[in-house]
Amino acid sequence: MTAKSGASRAAPRRRRTAEEAREEILAAAERTLREIGPDALRLQDLAADLGISHPAVLHHFGTREELVTAVVERAVRRLENTLLDAFRSAGDGAPDGNAMLERVFDMLGRDGHARLIAWLFLTGRDAIDVKTARVGWRAIIDAVHARRTDGASREDTQFTVVLSALATFGQAVAGGPMLDMAGFAGDHDAPARFARWFATLLASHLGQPTAAETSVRGGRKRSRSRARGAT
Amino acid sequence: MTAKSGASRAAPRRRRTAEEAREEILAAAERTLREIGPDALRLQDLAADLGISHPAVLHHFGTREELVTAVVERAVRRLENTLLDAFRSAGDGAPDGNAMLERVFDMLGRDGHARLIAWLFLTGRDAIDVKTARVGWRAIIDAVHARRTDGASREDTQFTVVLSALATFGQAVAGGPMLDMAGFAGDHDAPARFARWFATLLASHLGQPTAAETSVRGGRKRSRSRARGAT
DNA sequence: ACTATAACTGACAAGATTGTAAATAGCGGC
DNA sequence: GCCGCTATTTACAATCTTGTCAGTTATAGT
Numbered sequence: 001m002t003a004k005s006g007a008s009r010a011a012p013r014r015r016r017t018a019e020e021a022r023e024e025i026l027a028a029a030e031r032t033l034r035e036i037g038p039d040a041l042r043l044q045d046l047a048a049d050l051g052i053s054h055p056a057v058l059h060h061f062g063t064r065e066e067l068v069t070a071v072v073e074r075a076v077r078r079l080e081n082t083l084l085d086a087f088r089s090a091g092d093g094a095p096d097g098n099a100m101l102e103r104v105f106d107m108l109g110r111d112g113h114a115r116l117i118a119w120l121f122l123t124g125r126d127a128i129d130v131k132t133a134r135v136g137w138r139a140i141i142d143a144v145h146a147r148r149t150d151g152a153s154r155e156d157t158q159f160t161v162v163l164s165a166l167a168t169f170g171q172a173v174a175g176g177p178m179l180d181m182a183g184f185a186g187d188h189d190a191p192a193r194f195a196r197w198f199a200t201l202l203a204s205h206l207g208q209p210t211a212a213e214t215s216v217r218g219g220r221k222r223s224r225s226r227a228r229g230a231t
Numbered sequence: 232m233t234a235k236s237g238a239s240r241a242a243p244r245r246r247r248t249a250e251e252a253r254e255e256i257l258a259a260a261e262r263t264l265r266e267i268g269p270d271a272l273r274l275q276d277l278a279a280d281l282g283i284s285h286p287a288v289l290h291h292f293g294t295r296e297e298l299v300t301a302v303v304e305r306a307v308r309r310l311e312n313t314l315l316d317a318f319r320s321a322g323d324g325a326p327d328g329n330a331m332l333e334r335v336f337d338m339l340g341r342d343g344h345a346r347l348i349a350w351l352f353l354t355g356r357d358a359i360d361v362k363t364a365r366v367g368w369r370a371i372i373d374a375v376h377a378r379r380t381d382g383a384s385r386e387d388t389q390f391t392v393v394l395s396a397l398a399t400f401g402q403a404v405a406g407g408p409m410l411d412m413a414g415f416a417g418d419h420d421a422p423a424r425f426a427r428w429f430a431t432l433l434a435s436h437l438g439q440p441t442a443a444e445t446s447v448r449g450g451r452k453r454s455r456s457r458a459r460g461a462t
Numbered sequence: 463a464c465t466a467t468a469a470c471t472g473a474c475a476a477g478a479t480t481g482t483a484a485a486t487a488g489c490g491g492c
Numbered sequence: 493g494c495c496g497c498t499a500t501t502t503a504c505a506a507t508c509t510t511g512t513c514a515g516t517t518a519t520a521g522t
Binding site for chain 1: 267268272282297346348349350352353354355361364365368369372386389390392393394396397398400401402403404407408409411412413414415416424425428429432434436
Binding site: 488 | 522
């Protein structure tokens with residue numbers, strides 16, 4: 001029977017270029033993958049979301065597993081680029097570690113990048129190009145270390161950066177519940193305050209003049225409200 | 232045909248008490264759940280691991296989902312208990328935050344608790360009794376805050392504890408790769424050093440006399456040496 | 463021993479999910 | 493306007509996975 005035998009209008013089969021189709025599929029797949037994880041991704045659901053049939057997905061990616069791999073690689077690449085940009089723009093201009101950190105916090109949390117990365121770690125997919133990542137980390141560590149005024153060891157700087165990464169990561173994945181349990185239930189502003197508190201702690205440890213007051217004043221969204229007189 | 236028609240001896244069907252069976256199943260399920268996640272848990276694989284048939288599992292838990300729930304609840308309960316013990320024993324005796332923190336680091340990492348918790352967060356199971364957890368957190372925060380000598384705000388203490396939790400969590404889930412990328416590839420001792428470094432940082436921030444030197448002295452062997460330094 | 467209970471098994475049902483094959487139909491090129 | 497390419501679809505196959513059911517058999521209680 002012809003496609004439009006029924007009542008309403010069966011949208012007349014849109015035809016994308018291979019590239020467009022791949023991109024749309026990748027985007028949708030990444031979204032669901034972030035939300036429910038790689039194991040729970042179903043070709044049919046994904047196809048339904050896009051309004052196409054599931055063999056169309058297979059046509060472009062061959063296999064479910066290849067699709068997941070493609071999604072992961074794309075996401076990791078994009079994350080690396082975004083991070084690099086953040087560090088370049090925040091690092092070159094002023095020695096403002098706080099703004100940098102807040103940006104990273106923001107980005108990982110908002111786009112759910114951290115969730116994705118967490119899933120990669122948990123499912124054991126080593127799609128992260130460790131070699132490339134190491135170069136990026138080295139650049140960051142060098143930059144931070146060069147700015148230190150206290151004569152701390154390089155390992156101290158390394159650990160500081162690692163701590164930042166871990167805290168950022170953890171905050172993005174489990175920050176909500178953790179703050180909740182710590183007594184900030186319902187405090188919508190707590191994550192932002194925590195981020196600033198942490199940035200200040202880091203700055204202090206790195207020997208920078210408690211940079212919080214001097215650097216953080218640009219109107220980021222409108223998340224954080226009261227400037228807290230520490231102590 | 233009778234069960235032992237074949238050649239070798241089909242082990243003559245062991246019969247456990249319901250409790251034993253439940254326990255064995257729960258233990259095995261928790262292991263695989265930690266390793267591959269809740270979505271990837273297959274009843275048949277699980278049963279095969281235990282040398283039983285998969286309906287036996289269903290007999291004891293009714294449903295796959297109920298099994299997963301039971302595993303999760305058990306694990307969370309045990310985690311809470313272990314944490315509470317750690318805090319009690321480390322907290323009552325001496326004001327030594329370092330030993331406490333190291334214990335937590337150790338435990339979460341060694342038993343893979345953190346992986347499990349991470350999976351809970353990611354898969355969105357709110358099996359964690361938030362109410363109970365909040366009580367535990369409050370106790371911890373109060374204990375830490377009471378010991379502070381600097382007159383820092385309570386929120387500062389809250390954030391400090393949250394940071395500890397996040398870092399611990401992150402370290403357990405992604406610590407290996409992170410340290411690797413940060414330049415510690417192959418350095419088997421790095422995680423332990425990082426833990427000590429972080430503990431020292433925390434102690435310093437909390438105003439305690441940099442307790443690292445006084446408390447941590449055990450000769451740490453390899454990666455997972457349980458260096459519970461004395462008090 | 464004997465019996466009752468329930469832990470356990472094998473076989474099967476029902477449904478979901480990935481992947482295949484052939485047919486259909488947009489769209490660019492001529 | 494016609495044609496070829498291929499994105500897309502429908503129909504189907506094959507496999508896997510949970511769950512059911514009736515029957516078996518350890519084990520405890522008597």
